[in-house]
Amino acid sequence: MLQSGLVKYLRDGKGFEGTLIVAAVLYLLVFAAFPLIYTVVMSFQEVDMFTLGTLVRPFAGLTNYTDLFHRPEFAPIVWNTMIFVTLSIAFQLTIGFALALFFLQDFPGSTYVRGLFLAGWILPALVVGAVWRWIFAGDFGVLNYALQSLGLIDGQIYWLSDPAYALYSVIIANIWLGIPFNMILLSVGLAGIPGDVYEAAEMDGANVIQRFLTITLPMMGPTLGAVVALGVIFTLQQFDLVAALTQGGPANASNVAQYWSWQMSFQTYEISGGATVATMMIALVIVVAVIYVRSVQREQSF
Amino acid sequence: MATEESTFQFLPWAQSAGGDFNAINTDGSVRALQFWQKLVDDKVATPEVLVLNQPDLGSQFVAGNIGMIVTGCWELPRFAKEVKFDWRVALMPIEKAGAPRASALGELAYAVPRTSAHPDEAFKFLEYIYAQSSRDWNEYGWLPLDQTATPKDPKWPEAYAVFAEQMKYARGRGPSPVWPKVSKAIQTAIQDTLTHKTDAKTALDTAQSTIDGLIK
Amino acid sequence: MNQIEIEHLNKNYGSLQALHDISLDIPVGAFVALVGPSGCGKSTLLRTIAGLETITSGTIRVAGEVVNDKAPRERDLAMVFQSYALYPHMTVEQNMSYSLRLRRRPKAEIDERVGEAARILGLEKLLKRRPKQLSGGQRQRVAMGRAIVRKPKVFLFDEPLSNLDAALRVQMRSEIRKLHKNLGATSVYVTHDQIEAMTMADLIVVLHDGRIEQIGRPLDLYRRPANRFVAGFIGSPAMNFVPAEVTADGRTIAIGTGTLLKIPRAQEPGRKVLAGLRPEHLRLDGSGERLTATVDIIEGTGSMTFIEARIGSDLLNVAYAGTYETEAGAPLTLGIASDDIYLFDPETGRAL
Ligand SMILES: Nc1ncnc2c1ncn2[C@@H]1O[C@H](COP(=O)(O)OP(=O)(O)O)[C@@H](O)[C@H]1O
Ligand SMILES: [Mg+2]
Numbered sequence: 001m002l003q004s005g006l007v008k009y010l011r012d013g014k015g016f017e018g019t020l021i022v023a024a025v026l027y028l029l030v031f032a033a034f035p036l037i038y039t040v041v042m043s044f045q046e047v048d049m050f051t052l053g054t055l056v057r058p059f060a061g062l063t064n065y066t067d068l069f070h071r072p073e074f075a076p077i078v079w080n081t082m083i084f085v086t087l088s089i090a091f092q093l094t095i096g097f098a099l100a101l102f103f104l105q106d107f108p109g110s111t112y113v114r115g116l117f118l119a120g121w122i123l124p125a126l127v128v129g130a131v132w133r134w135i136f137a138g139d140f141g142v143l144n145y146a147l148q149s150l151g152l153i154d155g156q157i158y159w160l161s162d163p164a165y166a167l168y169s170v171i172i173a174n175i176w177l178g179i180p181f182n183m184i185l186l187s188v189g190l191a192g193i194p195g196d197v198y199e200a201a202e203m204d205g206a207n208v209i210q211r212f213l214t215i216t217l218p219m220m221g222p223t224l225g226a227v228v229a230l231g232v233i234f235t236l237q238q239f240d241l242v243a244a245l246t247q248g249g250p251a252n253a254s255n256v257a258q259y260w261s262w263q264m265s266f267q268t269y270e271i272s273g274g275a276t277v278a279t280m281m282i283a284l285v286i287v288v289a290v291i292y293v294r295s296v297q298r299e300q301s302f
Numbered sequence: 303m304a305t306e307e308s309t310f311q312f313l314p315w316a317q318s319a320g321g322d323f324n325a326i327n328t329d330g331s332v333r334a335l336q337f338w339q340k341l342v343d344d345k346v347a348t349p350e351v352l353v354l355n356q357p358d359l360g361s362q363f364v365a366g367n368i369g370m371i372v373t374g375c376w377e378l379p380r381f382a383k384e385v386k387f388d389w390r391v392a393l394m395p396i397e398k399a400g401a402p403r404a405s406a407l408g409e410l411a412y413a414v415p416r417t418s419a420h421p422d423e424a425f426k427f428l429e430y431i432y433a434q435s436s437r438d439w440n441e442y443g444w445l446p447l448d449q450t451a452t453p454k455d456p457k458w459p460e461a462y463a464v465f466a467e468q469m470k471y472a473r474g475r476g477p478s479p480v481w482p483k484v485s486k487a488i489q490t491a492i493q494d495t496l497t498h499k500t501d502a503k504t505a506l507d508t509a510q511s512t513i514d515g516l517i518k
Numbered sequence: 519m520n521q522i523e524i525e526h527l528n529k530n531y532g533s534l535q536a537l538h539d540i541s542l543d544i545p546v547g548a549f550v551a552l553v554g555p556s557g558c559g560k561s562t563l564l565r566t567i568a569g570l571e572t573i574t575s576g577t578i579r580v581a582g583e584v585v586n587d588k589a590p591r592e593r594d595l596a597m598v599f600q601s602y603a604l605y606p607h608m609t610v611e612q613n614m615s616y617s618l619r620l621r622r623r624p625k626a627e628i629d630e631r632v633g634e635a636a637r638i639l640g641l642e643k644l645l646k647r648r649p650k651q652l653s654g655g656q657r658q659r660v661a662m663g664r665a666i667v668r669k670p671k672v673f674l675f676d677e678p679l680s681n682l683d684a685a686l687r688v689q690m691r692s693e694i695r696k697l698h699k700n701l702g703a704t705s706v707y708v709t710h711d712q713i714e715a716m717t718m719a720d721l722i723v724v725l726h727d728g729r730i731e732q733i734g735r736p737l738d739l740y741r742r743p744a745n746r747f748v749a750g751f752i753g754s755p756a757m758n759f760v761p762a763e764v765t766a767d768g769r770t771i772a773i774g775t776g777t778l779l780k781i782p783r784a785q786e787p788g789r790k791v792l793a794g795l796r797p798e799h800l801r802l803d804g805s806g807e808r809l810t811a812t813v814d815i816i817e818g819t820g821s822m823t824f825i826e827a828r829i830g831s832d833l834l835n836v837a838y839a840g841t842y843e844t845e846a847g848a849p850l851t852l853g854i855a856s857d858d859i860y861l862f863d864p865e866t867g868r869a870l
Contacts, residue, residue, distance in 0.1 A: 050479075138350045140367060161352040163497045196603035199570050204617035204664070205591040214616070218607045249304045250352035251493035267305070268482040 036282060042275035052271065064276040073252050073260070080167055081236075081257040084174070088238075089231040091175045093224070096182025101216075103183070104190055114187075121180035129244020132173040136160050136245070163253035166246050170254050173241050178234065182227055189223030190216070222295045229292030233285055257281055303355050304493050309485040310406045311356075311372060312338070312492055313475060317404035318396050323475065323484055324517060326491070327503070327510035333397070335495050335502040342496050352496055375465045378443040378458060391461040393468050403471035445469050480516045487512040520579075521546045521672060521704040522567060527576030529562055529728075536562045538729045540576070544721075549698050549705045551719035553712055554751070559728040560708040564674050567706065569593050581671060596665035597674040600681065602657045604649040604664075610636075611645040614663045635663040638697070655686050662694070666701070673698075673705040679714065691718055712752050716740070724748050746792060746867035749860060755797045755824070760832045761864065762793040771861070774830035779807040780856040785870060792867075794860030797824075797837035804851040807859070809834075811850045818842070827852065 009015040043064055045057040068074055103114045120128070135142045136159035147153045159169040193216065201211050217224075239258050242248060248255030248263065255263075257277055265274030312334070313323060319330025341347040348368070351359070356373055363371045364384045372394065381389070394405055414424045438444035440457050445465050456462040478484060491505035500508075522544040529537035536559045544550050552560045565571040567578060569590035578585055585593050596617075605613050614635055618628045636642045639659040649657055658678060665673055678694070679687045695718050698705050709715055715722050716736045724731040724739065724747070731751075732744040743749035749757050762771040768784040771793055785791065800809075811827035811834060818824075818841055825836040827850050836852065844850065861870040 139348050139362075140365075158349045161349040161354075163499070166353075194601070194603065196599050196601050197605060199590075200597070200599060200603035200605070200664075201616070202570070202590045203568060203595065203597045204668070205620045206616075207589075207591065210620060214620075215605065221607075246353050247303055247305065249493055251304075251490070251497045251499050253497070268486045270483070 039275045039278050039282070042272055043279040045272055047271040047275065048269060060272065064272045068273060068276050073255070076252055077255050077257060077260050080253075080255060083167060084171055084238075084256045085232060085235045087168075087171050088174045088178060088235045089228060091171075092178035092182045092231060093227060095175070096179050096227075097186050097224075099179065099183045100186035100190055103187060114183075117180045117183060120176065121184075125177060125238070125240035126244050128173065128177050129241045132169075132176075132241075133160070133245055136169050136173075138162075160246050161250055163250050166250060166254035170242055170245050173245060174235065174238055177238075177241065178231065181234070182231070185227050185230070186220070186223060189220050189227075192223075193219050225295030226292055229288050229295065232288045233292075236281055236285060303351075303353050304489045305355065306482075306485050306489075307356050308492050309475065309488045312488060313473075314394055314404040314406050317473065318394070318401055320402075323488065324513060325510075326488060326513060327506040330397070332502050332506055335492065335506060338492070339495050339498075339502060349496075352493065375439075375445050375461070376443045378461060382458060391464040393464060394471075403468070405468050405472045407472045407474045478517060483516050484513050487516075519546050520544060521548070521581060522706070523577075523579040523582075524567070525577045525579075527563075527566065527578065528574045529559075529566055529571065530574045536728050537566070538727075540730055542723060542730065542733065544704060544706060547702050547704055548720045549695070549707065549718060550721045550723060551715035552706065552708045552723050552725060553715040554710065554725035554731075556710050558725045560710070560725055561676055562728075563725070564597075564676055564706060564708050567672075568595055568597050568674050594670050595672045595674055596668045596670040597676065598661045598665050598678045600677040602649075602661040602681075604657060604660055606649050609646050609648055610641060610652070610660050610663075613649070613660055614667050616664070617668045631667045631669075632663075635666040638666065638700075639663050654682055655690070658682060658690065662697070666697070669701075670703065673703055675705065675707040677708055677710065680710075687714075694718065713754060716752070722752075724751060726751075742869070743860070744869055746794070746862040746869075749794050749862070749869070753796055753798075755835050755837055757860070758795045758797065758800075758834045759862070760793045760795065760829075760834070762791050762861075764789045764791060771859075773809075774832050777809050777829065779809070779854070779859060781859055781861060782857050783870075785861065790864055791870060792862040792864045794862060795834065795854055796858065797835040798839075799854050799858040800834065800836045800838075801853045802836070802838055802842055802850070804853040806853040806855045809852045809854070811852055813844050813846050813848045813850050815846060816842075816844055825850065 006015075010019060044060055044062075045064075046060045047057055051057045099117070103110050123131075138144065138156050138158035138161055141159065143159065144153070144156050147157070157165060159165050197215060197219075198211055201215050206214060236258055238256075239262060242254065242256060242259040243262075246254040248259045258281065261274045261277035261281070263274075264270040264277065309323075315334035315337070316322065316326060316328075316331040319328075319334045321328040321331030321334070325331070338347075342349055342351065354362075356377075359368065359371060360373060360377050360380065362368045363373075364381065366385075366387060394403065396403055412428055414421055414428075418424060439462065475481065475485070487509040491502075491509040494500045494505045495502045499505075520543045522542075524540055524542040527537055527540040528535065540563060552563060554560055562571060566573050567580075569585065569588060569592075573586060580593055580595070605616065608616065611632055614632045615628045618631060623631075632645075633642075636645060639662060641656070641659055641663055644652060644656060644660075649660065652660065658681070661678065675694075679690050682690060691714060694707075707715075707718060719736060721733065722736055722739055723733050726747050732739060732748045734742075736752075739748055739752045743752060746759065750759070760773050762773040762779075764771055764781075764785040764787055765778065766787050768787045770778045770780050771785075771791060772778055773793060779793070809829055811829045813825055814828050814833070815826040816823065820841065821839065823836075823838040823840065823842040825838070825842070825844070827834045827836055834852070836850075862868065863870060
């Protein structure tokens with residue numbers, strides 16, 4: 001009686017929707033909210049390997065933060081992270097946008113070639129990292145070989161082990177990795193612009209460039225905002241490539257916040273330090289996420 | 303590369319020149335690091351050592367791209383199978399005749415937590431592991447710490463002789479509850495020196511003061 | 519003088535030929551309707567004029583100049599799209615001023631022209647709104663306004679009213695017509711609705727399967743359709759077609775079970791023909807040529823009465839202006855003036 005009532009409630013009543021919502025909320029609480037709050041809490045505590053098992057740990061106030069700011073590697077890593085995020089997104093976006101526009105022209109085989117681009121996207125970042133490591137290898141790398149064959153360089157460029165190049169090599173690999181995602185999102189955005197709007201602009205006297213500047217760009221505005229926001233989030237998450245290519249080296253030349261946080265947490269077991277970096281990154285991501293949500297809302301208002 | 307491996311690789315050089323992890327800025331340690339720096343500067347060693355790990359470098363050796371490698375006996379099974387040229391094993395070099403020899407132990411340190419509910423079982427388990435030591439060499443290319451556990455009829459007898467000799471000079475790293483941070487300080491010094499961010503002396507002085515602060 | 523001249527225009531989409539040998543002159547200042555059933559090539563023809571579609575062969579001239587290879591923006595034509603195609607990210611004002619801003623006209627001129635168009639179309643209060651905040655009718659007006667501010671040589675309309683409700687459609691019909699009278703610019707107007715074409719156009723071009731069936735003034739098409747297709751397409755309700763045979767003297771035809779009808783012009787005796795009788799020409803008083811039929815269905819709207827009647831196996835629709843009472847199954851005596859009987863070749867459909 002009770003059981004059949006429950007089944008009926010689930011099937012016919014509000015029970016089904018309710019169950020879905022509860023499941024989603026539970027999932028968020030366990031797998032998103034808890035680790036997030038736990039990380040923030042740890043950034044205000046003294047945590048090391050031996051207090052890892054307990055929750056009650058000495059309160060550290062802001063000392064984790066001040067300690068972090070005073071480390072000699074803090075400024076270079078923040079700077080590296082900014083360069084990493086900015087350059088990655090700038091190039092992922094422009095190249096992705098150019099490719100999206102390119103594939104919008106329906107030339108024979110365009111769908112297949114576009115599909116090939118996606119192949120790069122489904123590769124795990126660690127695999128991509130391994131491939132790029134062969135490309136960038138200093139002594140026997142593909143890139144050096146190609147450049148030397150073309151007569152562009154004489155000696156080797158140590159893409160990964162020269163502090164002057166390491167960060168940019170990781171950025172190049174990350175740009176490559178992010179282009180398909182950017183291209184697909186932007187393709188979807190472009191496909192959402194009705195063709196007759198372009199025709200109307202053409203009739204109104206707009207040439208190709210004017211159509212791009214006055215129709216495509218403004219109508220893509222919300223999509224671009226969303227792509228940039230997601231790009232910031234994904235780029236700040238990009239751990240695997242750094243791990244596979246340089247481990248932040250040499251001498252922190254290519255170290256970025258997300259990798260530093262991991263190094264502290266799991267290599268030197270300065271767990272509160274790692275949590276502090278992570279917390280600051282969370283704050284940044286929240287700001288970006290708010291911008292993202294806003295821009296999605298604006299997109300729906302068209 | 304900037305991991306425990308680089309500390310592992312460097313310590314014997316420092317130790318053989320009279321330094322150690324808690325005396326990392328002695329003249330000997332500085333000379334050892336300067337020697338490393340010179341190897342890279344003169345292109346005797348590839349700058350890739352800054353980012354490549356031990357297995358990567360081992361692969362380069364297998365491929366014939368590098369002619370000399372400082373590594374452990376655990377690479378023997380692979381090298382024996384894959385290296386296509388004539389190669390030998392030698393003792394780690396020392397700075398000058400009569401200097402102490404040194405090498406690093408790759409073995410793990412086992413710990414039984416104080417709060418463990420089954421300490422006796424844990425010890426039994428450890429005893430079992432060590433009782434199997436004589437299988438290490440032939441089956442895994444490991445040289446057991448336990449000097450009494452000699453393998454029957456060792457494979458690669460020449461290499462075994464060298465490693466067994468080298469083992470006499472082996473030292474553990476630490477152990478210390480703050481070892482990861484000690485190691486990190488040494489790694490940083492190595493990376494900073496090899497990339498010419500600072501000179502060897504300054505880098506090791508910095509490492510020394512960090513380490514002093516850690517182990518008091 | 520002609521504003522637009524089209525000669526032997528063909529347009530293929532791959533293996534599909536959408537337009538067949540179209541030749542058409544559109545006089546300066548005329549309001550020309552391109553009419554025909556859906557898929558007959560109206561939009562395609564309009565878009566080749568606009569330059570939005572390339573042509574396979576033939577020539578298009580605008581104001582005497584061949585424009586075959588010119589981009590749309592070099593042709594000085596304005597187009598109103600069926601979907602309106604407003605710029606969603608621009609306000610009404612920005613939508614209308616877009617073309618002028620592209621041409622870098624002075625701000626005062628832009629304001630004046632946009633203001634004038636807004637006044638004509640009653641859009642003054644909506645200038646700051648986005649298309650999304652407008653009703654269908656308002657959007658349609660903005661689309662017109664965007665065309666008007668340009669003062670182009672030619673307006674091209676592609677079914678501009680088909681997304682509006684019936685009442686608004688009737689109202690906009692006369693407004694567009696008025697606008698045309700005031701602006702005097704040549705207009706090419708595509709519609710599938712023959713009533714729209716009949717009421718608005720100076721000249722109608724009837725298209726069918728990518729071919730021009732007939733070009734003429736609205737009443738000429740009604741009175742003298744060149745073929746069975748035009749006869750059936752123009753006029754509402756549509757003309758009745760009844761198989762018939764010319765009698766031995768060539769002056770009458772026999773339909774159904776042998777009813778004889780006098781025809782306007784003598785035809786070859788014994789010839790099989792298709793007789794065309796317009797529903798509104800069939801009289802209920804039996805005057806003129808007389809037909810005896812049976813009532814199948816009767817529908818009255820008060821002002822009009824529509825009867826579906828049967829003569830033998832043939833069906834005839836009758837439209838009578840006024841009320842008439844009868845019932846299904848009742849006999850019906852119909853009459854038609856001899857001059858109102860059309861004859862077509864049953865094979866080619868040509869008017870005889
Ligand atoms: N871009 C196109 N590609 C292929 N066929 C088309 C294209 N545009 C129109 N057609 C075909 O051309 C014919 C005429 O279309 P259209 O001019 O749009 O008809 P309508 O008279 O309804 O406006 C139709 O058969 C249509 O399917
Ligand atoms: Mg159409």
